[in-house]
Amino acid sequence: MNQVVRLAQSFDEWRTAARELIARGVAPADVQWQSLPGDGDLFSIAPEATDASAPPLRLPRSLVELLESAACFNVADRWAFLYQVLWRWQQGQHDVISPADADGARLHGMAKAVRREEHDMHAYVRFRERQQEQGAPRFVAWFEPAHEVLPQVARHFARRMGPISWMIATPTATMLWDGTTLQAGPALMRGPTERGPAERGPADIDDAGEALWLTYYRSIFNPARLNADLLRSHIPSRFWKNLPEGAIVPAMVSGAANGERRTGQTATVGQRSGAAMIPISAERAQPVREASTTLDQCRRCELWKSATQAVPGVGPQQASIMLVGEQPGDQEDLAGLPFVGPAGAVLERAMQDAGIARDSIYVTNAVKHFKWEPRGKRRLHKTPAQREIAACHDWLEQELHNVKPQVIVALGSTALKSILQDGAATMTPLIGTPVQHDGRWVVTVYHPSYVLRAPDEENKRQAYRVIVEGLRQALRLIVGVASVIDA
Template sequence: MDGTAGRINAAVAAAAGQPLLVQSFAEWREAARELLAFEIAPHTVKWITHEGGGDLFSAAPQPQPAPAVASATAPAIGTADAIPVLNPRKANPTLHLPRKLMDMLQSAACCRVADRWAFLYRVVWRWQHGDQVVMSAADEDGSRLHAMVKAVHREEHDMHAYIRFRERPEEAGAPRFVAWFEPSHDVLPQVAQHFVSRMGRISWMIATPDASVLWDGATLHNTGPLMSSSADLDDPGEALWLTYYRSIFNPARLNAQLLQSHIPSRFWKNLPEGAVVPEMISQAANGARRTGQAEAVGQRRGTTIAITPAQAQPQREAPSTLDQCRRCELWQHATQAVGGEGPKQARIMLVGEQPGDQEDLAGQPFVGPAGQLLDAALADAGLDRRTVYLTNAVKHFKWEPRGKRRLHKTPAQREVEACAYWLDQELAQVRPDVIVALGSTALKAVLGTSHAVLKDTLGQPIRHNGRWVVTVYHPSFILRVPDDAAKKNAMAVMVDGLKLAQQLAAGQGPAPPAP
């Protein structure tokens, strides 16, 4: 649309109620000049774009016949052949816009909103008529203009960051690298220029659902869509990238919520690492976070280096808190260590085997189904849970995967012996008169032997290291008993054992054997 005739054609079409077809910022800018020249108000203009809504690379539409130029004797508006009579304000109208506003308009034109051309024309109309507050973010239109520019710049940044080029085999020819992206806004032209300056003479192509750009090393070619999804891409070297990505992943610095907010979910499906990130997040949540490094690196023994005694470092102190404990390997797969809970001078201490799934997540002993059954047994025995000290022989949850669940796995003897360090500290601090061992693992931990037999000690208090030891079933064992009669009998054994523990703590049981 060049010259006065072109300007009159666009203005006449708008004044006659015909929609203006615009497919690029350059076309919109030319049309805006024409409309402003003839003082066509924004609310009288209808703007449309091509089907698909926003591809700036699509081919231009076929030119339509221009309506006849109006004359002084043109028929009145409203008749079938009406053509409005328009008088231009200036023969060669010029938009007097500051560079900052032009840059904002050009960026906002890439924002995929249905009324973008109409909105941009309203902004320009207001500016040309002296309403310069339209550039302010405090203005309603100005605020929207700033938001559109921000959305486009954010999309450009995301496209720079989350495009992943796949290398094609040499026999496939050019382009050597191909990438697929699904942008929310029309930012492909700007992004293409960015990669032209970054990739040198290496040939590449970026495909989107609406358009594609191809760089042959010297010229940038703009085309329509050439691919339908990232499934068309295959890179044999991608496995090497995933290996590197896993090796640099630091679970100790993981913030899953921040990761998801920085990388929207729509990008993950097209990122190669998107297939392995959920697995690494799960591993971090299950204990790898505490290593501060990848699990494989943390288990390497390293190389022994001979040094003189004067250069040797002093022996490290024993861990002072459970969170620092590395005495066995269970900490690697547990969420956290679970210490004891209860009065520091309790007369009765209950020792279980290890924390379960819910205890591992909550960081407290006996809060899951087994804990609820234990609460019921304590109530039947007339014993207040708040007056006893609850702990476990092993402080970390040992489990094995079963589908999406973590199932309990009995600790090995070496793991029980490693955790005796913490149980001994609890015994020395609480100094209970009676210990109730819940199950065979707890009994072996309390007695410090691997040969104690549960059934031989049920109902028979044992004197050990100056205190009584009473043995009962573990609550989880009672939960697993399938037969109702056997379940009821096991529950009775637990209640009787707890009652016996109260009697012994009150000095009403059998007299201690003579030293």
């Protein structure tokens, strides 16, 4: 005789009922599972004494997680199938959770589909801001999931959006977040707004955030690089109707097919006569960009991608001496200031020994972003390439123009190459021998980091003496320049 179990569409309720049935030794074939709403207890059968000899129900965490995920898979026989898996496990058939087993393969497939649906819902839910009303959520969203993943997705958005109130509605349920508590509600007959996606034209959008998003989306669309098939494969068609951009993408795709590809790269390319598709090199395909106006915006080389920030020079607006190093180090990259790490400590001591106050000179680097390579958990310095030195030279020229130093001290080979604009310049002939360049004296010394990595104590002392003497030489040159001016 079949025994009927009534339960709501809830994993917790199914688990409670399944545990009771397992304890009674009820086989899967003797159970009829229903997801219909009803009154009374979960069981329509009369109470029976539980078999005291029934083994306790102990499941590995991995099986519990699989069952819980698969319980969200929207299929009519899911509760019966999950009970069958549970029964087989309790009977000692532990291969039921193996993908090689027929039931195991289905179980894993259901869990995988549910996880994918969660991911898609994270990606494609679009909130719209509404007029603030007393007790109403600030943001609302409509989504049509293939599986019952709303509760776990709602927990994700509650963590992400903090105290901001919102509601997500689906055809089967709603979840409301008031800033502190998640509440489940009934299904809505339609989306949370009267407007449909096809009506979301510029004049129809009262959500300023959504209007700004569509403006941004249009601005980044490049018809010359459109791959419609790839676009469709990345975003399944069932999501497009509820995405704000879904209303404008068809027109943009159509425009690309009707000739806008020609002008998609640059204005100069579009003005050229010839074939409809003009093959050009990747470098020439880049649009004409305005020059960077601030150091933080600089993209002249690739170093900005892995650096924390650009590190500008520091010092008086006008200084007689400018010290130019190679590039920021690990600590400088994090602090945003030059020479604050171990090499900076060596330079500070050398300036004291040379009789120079640090706040009287301007300190900067030839390259403004930290170039490094990973070594375990550390970021190790890597010498900039000549193209990176050249790309950053304009910023050094601006500093020279603004500060107007009389003497430049080149701390190391990279700084010397940048100052002289000579990729073949070497330090050895110029140590101890100042040279004139563009109306300024250039003094060459070792970089302070060389003192730290010198192979032995004698080399460390010799390198440090060169730095101190170079700084003293810079002071003497300033006095000499002043004497000439006074005379």
